[in-house]
Amino acid sequence: MKILVGYKRVVDYNVRIQVRPDGSGVVTEGVKQSANPFDEIALEEALRLREKGIATDVTVVGIGPADLTAHLRNGLAMGANRAIHVISATPVQPLTAARVLLKLVEREQPGLVILGKQAIDDDNNQTGQMLAALWGRPQATFASKVEISGNVARVTREVDAGLETLEVDLPAVITTDLRLNEPRFIKLPDIMKAKSKPIETIELAALGVESADHLKATGTAPPPRRQKGVMVRDVPELVAALKAKGLL
Amino acid sequence: MNTILIVAEHRDGKLNPATAKCVSCARAIGGAIHVLVLADAAGAIAAEAARLDGVGKVLVVERGENAHALAAVLAPQVAAAASDCTHLLAPSTTFGKDLLPRVAALRGVAQVSDIMAVDGAHAFQRPIYAGNAILRVEAPADALVIGTVRVASWPAVGTAAQAAPIEALQLDVVLPSHTRFVELRQGKNDRPDLQSASRVVSGGRGVGSAENFALIFKLADKLGAAVGASRAAVDAGYVPSDMQVGQTGKIIAPELYVAIGISGAIQHLTGIKDAGTIVAINKDAEAPIFEVADFGLVGDLFKLVPELEQALG
Numbered sequence A: 001m002k003i004l005v006g007y008k009r010v011v012d013y014n015v016r017i018q019v020r021p022d023g024s025g026v027v028t029e030g031v032k033q034s035a036n037p038f039d040e041i042a043l044e045e046a047l048r049l050r051e052k053g054i055a056t057d058v059t060v061v062g063i064g065p066a067d068l069t070a071h072l073r074n075g076l077a078m079g080a081n082r083a084i085h086v087i088s089a090t091p092v093q094p095l096t097a098a099r100v101l102l103k104l105v106e107r108e109q110p111g112l113v114i115l116g117k118q119a120i121d122d123d124n125n126q127t128g129q130m131l132a133a134l135w136g137r138p139q140a141t142f143a144s145k146v147e148i149s150g151n152v153a154r155v156t157r158e159v160d161a162g163l164e165t166l167e168v169d170l171p172a173v174i175t176t177d178l179r180l181n182e183p184r185f186i187k188l189p190d191i192m193k194a195k196s197k198p199i200e201t202i203e204l205a206a207l208g209v210e211s212a213d214h215l216k217a218t219g220t221a222p223p224p225r226r227q228k229g230v231m232v233r234d235v236p237e238l239v240a241a242l243k244a245k246g247l248l
Numbered sequence B: 001m002n003t004i005l006i007v008a009e010h011r012d013g014k015l016n017p018a019t020a021k022c023v024s025c026a027r028a029i030g031g032a033i034h035v036l037v038l039a040d041a042a043g044a045i046a047a048e049a050a051r052l053d054g055v056g057k058v059l060v061v062e063r064g065e066n067a068h069a070l071a072a073v074l075a076p077q078v079a080a081a082a083s084d085c086t087h088l089l090a091p092s093t094t095f096g097k098d099l100l101p102r103v104a105a106l107r108g109v110a111q112v113s114d115i116m117a118v119d120g121a122h123a124f125q126r127p128i129y130a131g132n133a134i135l136r137v138e139a140p141a142d143a144l145v146i147g148t149v150r151v152a153s154w155p156a157v158g159t160a161a162q163a164a165p166i167e168a169l170q171l172d173v174v175l176p177s178h179t180r181f182v183e184l185r186q187g188k189n190d191r192p193d194l195q196s197a198s199r200v201v202s203g204g205r206g207v208g209s210a211e212n213f214a215l216i217f218k219l220a221d222k223l224g225a226a227v228g229a230s231r232a233a234v235d236a237g238y239v240p241s242d243m244q245v246g247q248t249g250k251i252i253a254p255e256l257y258v259a260i261g262i263s264g265a266i267q268h269l270t271g272i273k274d275a276g277t278i279v280a281i282n283k284d285a286e287a288p289i290f291e292v293a294d295f296g297l298v299g300d301l302f303k304l305v306p307e308l309e310q311a312l313g
Ligand SMILES: Cc1cc2nc3c(=O)[nH]c(=O)nc-3n(C[C@H](O)[C@H](O)[C@H](O)COP(=O)(O)OP(=O)(O)OC[C@H]3O[C@@H](n4cnc5c(N)ncnc54)[C@H](O)[C@@H]3O)c2cc1C
Pocket: A013, A037, A038, A120, B203, B204, B205, B206, B207, B229, B230, B231, B232, B233, B244, B245, B246, B247, B248, B249, B250, B260, B261, B262, B263, B264, B265, B266, B267, B268, B271, B281, B282, B283, B284, B287, B299, B300, B301, B302
């Protein structure tokens, strides 16, 4: 079975985000970028399924600008067999990403597509669900445990009420939550090996998907800041302060 | 005029309070507000929904297949039910996040995730980058608007003097069988619900172990508070995952939030930005949590928390 993995590049989660003064977005120039943390988890899960003999081929997919190659090489260094780079000079919104992924799914016929539950730049949390709908296949979102036997995946999901377990027929889309696994580190020899692994590039326009932006961004602003409060010296002072505010 | 359809979230025959918050958002958009209840037995849920102030009509689809909220099963029904609407909303809980994008793709439209403010019938504000920036977006004026509602940004509506009418809805849609519910494991918990509690006490890695979390629970019980946790505390196995607060856990807006042994990483802070008053107890005076805390107390939690619990009488 083949597995397709979403492997998006985003501003690293440790970066302090700055909004551009003209409100046209956040500063991404000269800022550290990394794989979306949920996508590293997706790739790790796919690699483990290959190591168990359940998957044969793991392909990472990135939709983004021409310089995405170095990022995709990291996915190959982590262990993916190949990469597909769908070139799009401008960022794509989830519905477009899902339509692109559907094209690749139709061509590659994977048994499983594993995406992150959300990309931590736009925090949309949509693409996996949209792909599953367009493909007419099951979705198991927010996965914290995946077990495959034959043609069925049993997936435990982190939901508000606790842990929900679903059984889905394959092929299916799974989106990852943080506790699914801990991604491995890339070792130096793997970086060398990755150099000879194939990266296929496709122009987004060549896929024949409708890729107009659906939502128009009209401005970005910094969030309202909370007022810095006061330090209290001890517990009695804290209790008094809370009482004074009518909270106790 | 706008017709806004809200997908009700419910469990064990009860309406989730998140639905009443979606009604607030719908009122900000303006128009007729309908609530859609998909369930195997909808009676009590529909009756509750009909009492929400501002709701004009409750639509009910009762089918055995709707016993569990499986997105793949619910989505085609919601997509069909929304055919005469201008807007479709659901809460940005794991229920709504799972379901609505599937509906959006079936309808071929985009989704606005985590609506925190309404600027117009097609213009919204939403957080991006873990709440470190606020994006204004416009949805196309000629298409169905689909959005999840960031519940921490909206108050629940009150009770209406008169209940809205409840109507059964017949939908001619085929439901898939490729997705099956197996089980739901819930932590046994008779404390207030984390997402709707007015007081929350959370513990972080500083608490040190599952056993030590008893300190947090004891304080919470004194305050009548729900209990939350940082990701580090969940990852370390101190408490179950449904207690995680933050970007990838629950986004909450209690009147009082007490963070104990939590450093205040941005991913955690994004979950508590809308809290009324934040109290932080941490032994590190430089911890970022103190940047947002209304009242900060520096010291060892193993000494301070029992002392606080005592002081509350
Ligand atoms: C994609 C992504 C998503 C994430 N989502 C979330 C999320 O939803 N929620 C979340 O919380 N985190 C999230 N995180 C993790 C986040 O970055 C932090 O790692 C996490 O919040 C740290 O938890 P903590 O504050 O409990 O632990 P630490 O950062 O280790 O802090 C522990 C604190 O306890 C204090 N302490 C220790 N001992 C004592 C004592 N005896 N008395 C008093 N104080 C003491 C220390 O001074 C320290 O400040 C996410 C990370 C990523 C990458």
